[in-house]
Amino acid sequence: MKTFKDALQRLRHLLPGERLLIDPAHLAAYESDGLTAFAVTPRAVVIAETSQEIIETVRICHDTGIPFVARGSGTSLSGGSLPHSDGIIIALNRMDRILEIDPRQRIAVVQPGTINLAVSVAARSHGLQFAPDPSSGQVCTIGGNIAFNAGGAHCLKYGMTSNHVLGIKAVTAEGTVIELGNRSTESTGPDLTGIFCGSEGLFGIALEITLRLVPKPECFHTVFASYDSLQKAGDAVSQIIASRMLPGALEIMDKLAIEAAEAAVGAGYPRDSEAVLIVELEGTSAQVEHDRNRLSGLLDDSGADVIHVAGDDLERERIWKGRKSAFSAVGRLSPDFIVQDGVVPRRLLGKALRKIQEIARQHKVRVANVFHAGDGNLHPLIMYDGRVEGALEQGEACAAQIVQMCTDMGGSITGEHGVGMEKRAFLGNMYSEDDINLMHRVRRGFDPKEIANRGKMFPSGEAPSLSLYGLHPLEKKGIISRE
Amino acid sequence: MVIPHGNLTKAALVSMDADKKIVPVDMTQLRGILNYDPDEFVFTALAGTPVSEISKTLAEHGQFLPFDPPFSSSGATLGGTVAAGLNGPGQFRYGGVRDFIIGVKFIDGAGQKLKGGGKVVKNSAGFDFPKLFVGSLGRLGILYELTFKVFPAPQAYMTLSFNPGNIQSALDTACLLAGSSLEPFAIDIVPPGRLEIRIGGNEKANESTAGLIEKCAGFPASRMTGQMESETWDKLRDFKWAQEEFLIKVALNPSLLCELDNILEKIEASRHYSAAGNVAYISTERNNLLFIDDTLKKMKLSGVALRGDLEYPRLGWHPARKAETKIQSAMDREGKFLPL
Numbered sequence: 106m107k108t109f110k111d112a113l114q115r116l117r118h119l120l121p122g123e124r125l126l127i128d129p130a131h132l133a134a135y136e137s138d139g140l141t142a143f144a145v146t147p148r149a150v151v152i153a154e155t156s157q158e159i160i161e162t163v164r165i166c167h168d169t170g171i172p173f174v175a176r177g178s179g180t181s182l183s184g185g186s187l188p189h190s191d192g193i194i195i196a197l198n199r200m201d202r203i204l205e206i207d208p209r210q211r212i213a214v215v216q217p218g219t220i221n222l223a224v225s226v227a228a229r230s231h232g233l234q235f236a237p238d239p240s241s242g243q244v245c246t247i248g249g250n251i252a253f254n255a256g257g258a259h260c261l262k263y264g265m266t267s268n269h270v271l272g273i274k275a276v277t278a279e280g281t282v283i284e285l286g287n288r289s290t291e292s293t294g295p296d297l298t299g300i301f302c303g304s305e306g307l308f309g310i311a312l313e314i315t316l317r318l319v320p321k322p323e324c325f326h327t328v329f330a331s332y333d334s335l336q337k338a339g340d341a342v343s344q345i346i347a348s349r350m351l352p353g354a355l356e357i358m359d360k361l362a363i364e365a366a367e368a369a370v371g372a373g374y375p376r377d378s379e380a381v382l383i384v385e386l387e388g389t390s391a392q393v394e395h396d397r398n399r400l401s402g403l404l405d406d407s408g409a410d411v412i413h414v415a416g417d418d419l420e421r422e423r424i425w426k427g428r429k430s431a432f433s434a435v436g437r438l439s440p441d442f443i444v445q446d447g448v449v450p451r452r453l454l455g456k457a458l459r460k461i462q463e464i465a466r467q468h469k470v471r472v473a474n475v476f477h478a479g480d481g482n483l484h485p486l487i488m489y490d491g492r493v494e495g496a497l498e499q500g501e502a503c504a505a506q507i508v509q510m511c512t513d514m515g516g517s518i519t520g521e522h523g524v525g526m527e528k529r530a531f532l533g534n535m536y537s538e539d540d541i542n543l544m545h546r547v548r549r550g551f552d553p554k555e556i557a558n559r560g561k562m563f564p565s566g567e568a569p570s571l572s573l574y575g576l577h578p579l580e581k582k583g584i585i586s587r588e
Numbered sequence: 589m590v591i592p593h594g595n596l597t598k599a600a601l602v603s604m605d606a607d608k609k610i611v612p613v614d615m616t617q618l619r620g621i622l623n624y625d626p627d628e629f630v631f632t633a634l635a636g637t638p639v640s641e642i643s644k645t646l647a648e649h650g651q652f653l654p655f656d657p658p659f660s661s662s663g664a665t666l667g668g669t670v671a672a673g674l675n676g677p678g679q680f681r682y683g684g685v686r687d688f689i690i691g692v693k694f695i696d697g698a699g700q701k702l703k704g705g706g707k708v709v710k711n712s713a714g715f716d717f718p719k720l721f722v723g724s725l726g727r728l729g730i731l732y733e734l735t736f737k738v739f740p741a742p743q744a745y746m747t748l749s750f751n752p753g754n755i756q757s758a759l760d761t762a763c764l765l766a767g768s769s770l771e772p773f774a775i776d777i778v779p780p781g782r783l784e785i786r787i788g789g790n791e792k793a794n795e796s797t798a799g800l801i802e803k804c805a806g807f808p809a810s811r812m813t814g815q816m817e818s819e820t821w822d823k824l825r826d827f828k829w830a831q832e833e834f835l836i837k838v839a840l841n842p843s844l845l846c847e848l849d850n851i852l853e854k855i856e857a858s859r860h861y862s863a864a865g866n867v868a869y870i871s872t873e874r875n876n877l878l879f880i881d882d883t884l885k886k887m888k889l890s891g892v893a894l895r896g897d898l899e900y901p902r903l904g905w906h907p908a909r910k911a912e913t914k915i916q917s918a919m920d921r922e923g924k925f926l927p928l
């Protein structure tokens with residue numbers, strides 16, 4: 106393809122050879138992201154070290170019409186960083202500098218490849234932290250967090266990534282540098298920072314991000330309670346919410362997830378229970394002191410078998426390690442699994458979980474459940490063995506039915522992992538054709554050639570894409586493959 | 589062209605032209621709470637609903653709008669609050685209107701009904717139009733239905749007044765408390781040098797937090813609770829102190845506060861700072877407008893007039909204008925709304 110050759114030639118002028126990968130052996134590392142069922146080989150990978158290189162690369166792509174995908178750490182669970190087979194990957198993981206921490210204003214200015222956890226580590230000595238804490242925080246990047254509006258275990262109280270981003274300097278897919286927001290928690294004019302967050306990389310690439318930092322709570326009170334039914338754990342959550350407390354986190358894990366987490370890290374959850382509820386109170390010691398007595402009363406009356414309060418920071422960390430390792434721990438129970446992400450109104454959690462078990466039985470798959478119970482965000486982990494013919498398809502069919510269930514209940518197709526590749530077919534469950542057309546128009550305002558993350562988020566039409574069911578035409582031709 | 593409006597508490601945003609080419613769309617009759625589910629922390633209301641009505645309903649269930657909407661006793665509507673992008677002093681604790689809006693329905697220039705976001709507290713599907721509409725100044729579409737996340741309200745409040753005497757020390761103390769783990773609800777600075785700190789929670793807890801706040805600040809405060817306390821903040825939220833024709837909001841940051849304050853002092857403009865120095869409100873006469881606009885531009889600060897008769901309400905520095913124009917032309921192909 107001539108245009109690609111043109112683009113390559115211009116990229117060679119821009120970058121040293123070791124940062125422009127075209128050798129298939131090198132490209133292989135970029136074929137997949139956290140949604141490992143899909144793999145696509147890009148034509149080239151640009152490893153950027155400066156904003157200027159990113160801007161120039163994007164301009165070359167725009168001039169030649171070559172699609173590009175920005176990539177942070179490639180941990181997207183919805184195929185967000187899956188390459189385009191005619192396009193290039195712009196790898197941002199070397200753009201990982203924290204440019205500024207201003208403790209007085211409580212802000213951090215970072216490059217997009219900065220690791221999520223690194224921000225909190227850098228802010229720690231000032232008694233501050235970056236609130237969004239996805240389980241992948243040790244590896245995922247702020248750029249990826251922004252694109253997918255990543256969440257974590259503390260969203261009910263603190264919100265998502267976008268609630269902690271004050272300003273973004275970005276290059277649009279057209280190659281124009283734009284500055285959105287500022288260094289203030291206030292703004293005037295429409296909140297463009299807000300819509301850039303969660304735009305799934307379809308507007309362009311974030312180059313520099315101003316983050317809001319919050320003081321670390323003075324004290325924590327972390328408890329887990331185990332139950333002989335999921336329903337009881339769910340009811341306990343409703344009781345806590347109704348009591349006017351605002352816990353920092355409310356998490357539930359089911360039997361399979363408990364088993365997996367115990368095998369992986371030994372967090373101390375009772376293995377024979379059907380459900381574990383983790384509640385974390387945080388705040389000033391006076392307020393926590395007051396709330397912990399109420400919480401203790403509520404849990405005592407909730408029919409819990411075991412109630413355990415973390416005695417110190419180490420124990421608190423262990424409780425969280427168990428929860429945060431649950432995704433990867435399920436790898437011990439099954440060679441492959443799909444991490445599903447959906448939201449239902451909180452009061453319907455119990456019903457949703459029963460329905461998921463039913464759906465799983467119907468498709469003859471095992472499903473482990475971990476969820477952010479405080480905000481109704483489910484994460485069913487659907488297990489399958491990719492070596493068995495038809496197993497992936499069965500898992501996907503199960504996943505699809507769960508997504509459908511979420512919107513039938515008035516919830517969302519994704520709480521925090523984004524639509525990406527995986528859920529494009531379901532965007533229409535939530536939005537009308539007119540709504541989606543508006544999204545198209547806004548995207549084209551920044552990306553008239555639709556080169557940024559082409560083929561993602563939108564239901565269909567703009568590029569050949571993988572379907573969730575059966576073989577994709579490109580797979581049949583052997584151009585792309587699933588692993 | 590059309591300009592939607594509520595009860596005109598932010599009249600500067602509703603420009604009326606002499607030759608009546610701009611058609612005002614009065615939203616105040618489109619009112620009412622459509623759905624409120626205390627257990628879900630979520631409500632949906634029509635855009636013309638007064639925020640005071642919403643606050644009252646929420647309070648019956650021990651909940652509140654944590655961004656503390658301004659002008660509520662003057663009749664501010666929910667839609668107007670979102671379009672103006674206004675937060676009250678209480679935003680310091682849990683965030684502003686952008687942090688609590690989760691769903692919008694609106695009419696575009698072609699008369700189509702559109703929507704963005706959803707009705708559950710967590711949702712990352714599709715572009716975040718609810719946030720985009722915050723500060724949209726009635727120029728991206730007509731909001732008609734809004735969904736918000738809410739929180740349980742603190743059981744009681746207490747206000748601590750400090751009087752360090754000058755703006756620099758008031759700001760220093762404000763920053764110290766803002767970065768502490770004492771979780772104040774509001775940190776307001778009243779020139780020439782007073783500091784108002786609001787805390788909330790269980791009454792007993794408030795007492796002990798108040799002690800810690802005084803210790804952190806390094807000097808004693810006068811304390812206020814009960815009705816007098818809440819009235820103090822009601823007045824602030826309604827800008828009772830702002831007597832001049834124009835009321836201007838400036839998105840500020842603490843590093844620039846003293847410099848701006850010195851300039852405003854020289855022109856004798858009344859002013860108030862909220863959210864630990866993240867926002868300034870200026871009350872001034874017309875003859876200062878050009879100077880303030882110019883000052884903001886030089887300091888790279890953005891502002892918007894809320895009250896006063898102006899053809900175009902925005903002042904100061906707006907680096908995102910290019911991007912705003914892109915979005916506006918994508919959303920309003922018919923050019924039915926005023927340019928941003």
Ligand SMILES: Cc1cc2nc3c(=O)[nH]c(=O)nc-3n(C[C@H](O)[C@H](O)[C@H](O)COP(=O)(O)OP(=O)(O)OC[C@H]3O[C@@H](n4cnc5c(N)ncnc54)[C@H](O)[C@@H]3O)c2cc1C
Pocket residue numbers: 138139174175176177178179180181182184185186197217218238239240241244245246247248249250251252253254255256257258305306309310311312432433521522558
């Ligand atoms: C074990 C595990 C646990 C996880 N737990 C959570 C969780 O608790 N909560 C949660 O929300 N997610 C979770 N995730 C999902 C994932 O980590 C997040 O979506 C994360 O934000 C992705 O970051 P990344 O750096 O890996 O981005 P990538 O996967 O590299 O990219 C994701 C998307 O962002 C775009 N992008 C990347 N950088 C930029 C940029 N600078 N500008 C514009 N677009 C950009 C990419 O094009 C792509 O579309 C988990 C994933 C794993 C594997």
